[in-house]
Amino acid sequence: MALLHLLKGAESISSLRDRNAAAAMATTAIVHLFQPLTFWWLRSETASDSLLMVSRTGPNGVWLSNADKVGGTERLARDDLYQRHPRAREAIESHRTLHVPLANGNYSVLLPFFNPADKLDSLLVAECREPLNPEQQDGIFCFLHFYANYLALLDYGELDTLTGLHNRKTFDEALERLLACQPEFVGPGEKRSVDASHPFWLAVLDLDYFKRINDTWGHLFGDETLLRFSRMLKETFRHEDRLFRFGGEEFIVLVRAQDRDHAQQSFERFRRRLAATEFPQVGTVTCSVGFTQLDPARPAIDTLGCADQALYFAKANGRNQTCNYEALIAEGRIEVHAPVEGGSGLGFDIDDYFA
């Protein structure tokens, strides 16, 4: 019966494109298989040594990390994990499931799962009344394997092949979700508190004189520059921030910040770091940034248009700077952005729009 439940979970997940819904479904299927008293599901991520807490039991039920919400994810540094579960290191290093007897008669189960390249994919940490039997362990391994393949397929359609950032196709969906900003939760009821008091900010970042890099050094160095730029984005912004390659040498960053100054500081931190970095062969690379506040009352297409208007101003006034749309309006330096008639989606080319 338990295996049938797993199969049903896999069937449901395979029809989904929403990662949060899939993670919720996967959590339910795994938990149903071995009925733990407490449960953590950690997944490793390529860009970080920390582990993403996909889901865990909390005081009010199961909590699900909400990867699509700014501020909705939880990560655990490996050192913290090893401090809280000293045998986790042994389980990972030996590639073995450990059942550690506890003083209360239960077992602490540490189940690592590795991908075909022998890299840690997931670690389950659970307290159970009984050790897992071989059938349960095999069921979990098969399911985690299926889930990893499913995520890889999603990535293939949603990630930019050069930089690994989210591609433009996923951007409008993410923006619509942030504008709607409905917290999503699973399980019997625990709510993760999302700090709704901090607004979202959308920045468009565009490399300066990128054509010159291609023309001088060739497209391979151009591509390498885009790759390094993207890596720096990932390193500089927080895990919760959302990064997209919008197209060509244009990128979008969505952050949550308490006010305009804090948002400006986060974009400026990146811009300054970029300008201070020597790229191999190419030398100094700079970017211009235009940003605006996300306003649920403003259609997504206009939000993007406002940020791009600020970017356009930054480009026309010296480049290598960060400009805020609302500040430029208040200072009378640009006109109020004219809303796009009938435009609710984002199916337009940002460069054509401002040509």
Ligand SMILES: Nc1nc2c(ncn2[C@@H]2O[C@H](COP(=O)(O)OP(=O)(O)OP(=O)(O)O)[C@@H](O)[C@H]2O)c(=O)[nH]1
């Ligand atoms: N190597 C490489 N070049 C790209 C890619 N996508 C777009 N480009 C190039 O990026 C360049 C963008 O040039 P422009 O739009 O003129 O902008 P710019 O030279 O950065 O000038 P400003 O934005 O005004 O500072 C074009 O030469 C494109 O061919 C890519 O994936 N790889």
